[in-house]
Amino acid sequence: MSPWKRIIELTSGGENGVPFPLMCSLVLGRYSWCPALVLWRTSSGSAGMAKSKFEYVKEFEVQDTCLRNCWVVVRVDGKNFHRFSEQHNFTKPNDIRALQLMNRCAKNVMKELDNICIAYGSSDEYSFVFHKNSNWHKRRASKFMTHVVSQFASSYVFYWKEFFSSQPILYPPGFDGRVVIYPSEENLKDYLSWRQADCHINNMYNTVFWALVQKGGLTPAKAQERLRGTLSADKNEILFSEFGINYNNEPLIYRKGSVLIWQKVNEVSKKTVKLSNETEEQEVEVSRWRTEPVLLHTDLIGEQFWEEHTAILSYR
Numbered sequence: 001m002s003p004w005k006r007i008i009e010l011t012s013g014g015e016n017g018v019p020f021p022l023m024c025s026l027v028l029g030r031y032s033w034c035p036a037l038v039l040w041r042t043s044s045g046s047a048g049m050a051k052s053k054f055e056y057v058k059e060f061e062v063q064d065t066c067l068r069n070c071w072v073v074v075r076v077d078g079k080n081f082h083r084f085s086e087q088h089n090f091t092k093p094n095d096i097r098a099l100q101l102m103n104r105c106a107k108n109v110m111k112e113l114d115n116i117c118i119a120y121g122s123s124d125e126y127s128f129v130f131h132k133n134s135n136w137h138k139r140r141a142s143k144f145m146t147h148v149v150s151q152f153a154s155s156y157v158f159y160w161k162e163f164f165s166s167q168p169i170l171y172p173p174g175f176d177g178r179v180v181i182y183p184s185e186e187n188l189k190d191y192l193s194w195r196q197a198d199c200h201i202n203n204m205y206n207t208v209f210w211a212l213v214q215k216g217g218l219t220p221a222k223a224q225e226r227l228r229g230t231l232s233a234d235k236n237e238i239l240f241s242e243f244g245i246n247y248n249n250e251p252l253i254y255r256k257g258s259v260l261i262w263q264k265v266n267e268v269s270k271k272t273v274k275l276s277n278e279t280e281e282q283e284v285e286v287s288r289w290r291t292e293p294v295l296l297h298t299d300l301i302g303e304q305f306w307e308e309h310t311a312i313l314s315y316r
């Protein structure tokens with residue numbers, strides 16, 4: 001079959017129909033047919049929109065709209081950070097640089113994307129809550145998730161040197177993401193409480209485990225054995241009696257994780273102004289209020305936090 005015949009068949013979908021734009025193109029000359037390949041006039045006449053026979057493939061896309069009036073949570077988590085933290089010599093059990101980098105990335109996500117009202121993170125994970133009234137990207141789950149994950153991952157690499165200075169990042173880290181929708185405030189608060197309880201349990205275990213290994217000289221296997229079946233009170237006791245550590249004095253960022261909420265902050269900057277004689281200049285301080293993501297290391301479990309910060313979940 002000649003290439004021309006093939007083109008006509010492809011674009012018309014039938015033996016008789018030479019598509020209108022293609023016909024024009026053929027008349028206009030050999031160099032003008034390319035764009036016409038995928039366009040033809042629909043039979044609906046004057047209202048005819050440009051369409052292609054390939055357009056049916058759009059029907060394969062699935063609807064992934066998040067249910068209206070529900071809180072949308074996107075959680076990201078570092079891919080194989082057990083290895084990443086080893087390779088980059090993260091301090092055990094907590095590396096303050098790594099945690100601050102996670103917080104920096106989360107701040108960037110909150111600023112770049114719309115309608116995130118609160119975020120919570122610990123270890124290699126961060127949860128972002130989109131307000132239930134958000135109509136960002138028509139509430140498409142894939143948009144919420146992919147925007148959060150890509151913004152977070154690129155920020156991690158972008159801000160790395162702010163926290164690790166001359167230590168290079170050895171390979172590109174990855175993050176996974178998931179979307180969960182919560183239909184009530186109670187469910188949402190319980191979700192955040194669950195993540196904070198997880199932070200507490202893991203941190204307490206890791207603090208005792210690494211004390212037993214690093215200060216007590218136990219092998220990791222022996223330390224694991226020692227901790228099997230112990231309760232929170234037992235771990236507190238080991239820390240206090242054997243290592244003189246009062247768990248309650250450990251930094252809040254390790255024990256409680258990190259919360260980001262929008263708050264008004266007064267930003268003071270210096271500005272040069274001309275004096276009335278127009279020749280002299282003077283530096284003055286100007287202050288203005290800005291709404292910024294502010295970092296807290298506080299209890300989300302219980303009602304007190306929500307009573308003190310009613311604006312977070314309020315109507316917008």
Ligand SMILES: Nc1nc2c(ncn2[C@@H]2O[C@H](COP(=O)(O)OP(=O)(O)OP(=O)(O)O)[C@@H](O)[C@H]2O)c(=O)[nH]1
Pocket residue numbers: 077078079080081082083085090091092093094095096098099123124
């Ligand atoms: N040393 C150190 N390690 C950390 C720190 N934060 C996170 N990690 C490591 O990151 C891991 C995170 O746990 P997970 O997310 O459950 O496991 P993962 O290895 O990332 O595996 P996937 O998430 O399933 O891909 C921890 O088990 C630690 O090994 C830190 O501050 N210091």
Ligand SMILES: [Mg+2]
Pocket residue numbers: 077078079080081082124
């Ligand atoms: Mg992980």
Ligand SMILES: [Mg+2]
Pocket residue numbers: 077078123124125
């Ligand atoms: Mg994790």
